[in-house]
Amino acid sequence: MPLAKFKSRKKSITTIIDVVRPSIPIITNNTLPNHILVLGATGNLGTQVVCQALEASYYVTILVRNEKRLQFKRHHLRNPNLVILVGSVLSRDDLNRAIRDQDAVINCLGSRMMPSSEIKLCSKSQRIINQSMMENKVRRLIVVGCAENQKASRFQKFLGWFTTKGKLLADKVTQESIVKQDTEFIDWTIVRTGKLYDGELTNYRINEPFTMMKISRASVANFIIRELRTSLWLNKTPTISGFEKKSS
Numbered sequence: 001m002p003l004a005k006f007k008s009r010k011k012s013i014t015t016i017i018d019v020v021r022p023s024i025p026i027i028t029n030n031t032l033p034n035h036i037l038v039l040g041a042t043g044n045l046g047t048q049v050v051c052q053a054l055e056a057s058y059y060v061t062i063l064v065r066n067e068k069r070l071q072f073k074r075h076h077l078r079n080p081n082l083v084i085l086v087g088s089v090l091s092r093d094d095l096n097r098a099i100r101d102q103d104a105v106i107n108c109l110g111s112r113m114m115p116s117s118e119i120k121l122c123s124k125s126q127r128i129i130n131q132s133m134m135e136n137k138v139r140r141l142i143v144v145g146c147a148e149n150q151k152a153s154r155f156q157k158f159l160g161w162f163t164t165k166g167k168l169l170a171d172k173v174t175q176e177s178i179v180k181q182d183t184e185f186i187d188w189t190i191v192r193t194g195k196l197y198d199g200e201l202t203n204y205r206i207n208e209p210f211t212m213m214k215i216s217r218a219s220v221a222n223f224i225i226r227e228l229r230t231s232l233w234l235n236k237t238p239t240i241s242g243f244e245k246k247s248s
Helices: 044-055 092-099 121-135 154-160 164-181 217-230
Strands: 004-008 013-017 035-039 059-064 082-086 104-107 140-144 187-193 195-197 204-206 213-216 239-241
Touching (some): 035 044, 044 059, 044 217, 092 121, 104 217, 121 140, 121 164, 140 164, 140 217, 164 187, 213 217, 213 239
Parallel strands (some): 035 059, 035 104, 187 239, 195 213
Antiparallel strands (some): 004 013, 013 204
């Protein structure tokens, strides 16, 4: 098992996840989540989550609007543990069909700048996701948020809300509040990240106070699968980042 090292700081504790020898625990306990639904599987991060979950022997269902946009390699598409459903995250019927009989939901959805009607995709879909989870009695939820929501000052947020990027960030803030509203019925974890890039799985930090760090999508996916196994961050919003500074 990879090591976890702890460093004390005045206001926070940073956990460094050592993945020098990357490994994802294989499921050995039937009481842990085995069947998971991954939303946002056509995106780069969602692709990483699905691939790593399949490698860890999870039964993975994905709900996508267009299966032609899937980025999986042929051996992943042929994996008998992968179920591909075509539908919309804004459809209650489609989500009920996808969530039924799952143990957990991993939401990697991101809003899109175009068309403008999808800028609020994350918040709109999260309301339906919560409702479908409660209806189908699925409690475990991991959502990918955005660390920039946490770092910006109130004045910066106020100015940002009038830009397209600001509106996208505002929607992520709304999404997080929607998740937290149903704490009585949903065991959630909101994962906030540094700037994402496509790269290999590397060591990463949790709750690092430094703000100018980026992290690979593979590392974020690794954290999500670990959290699915351990539930160390139930009803919390950990921020994870790598060791490389964001490019200007």
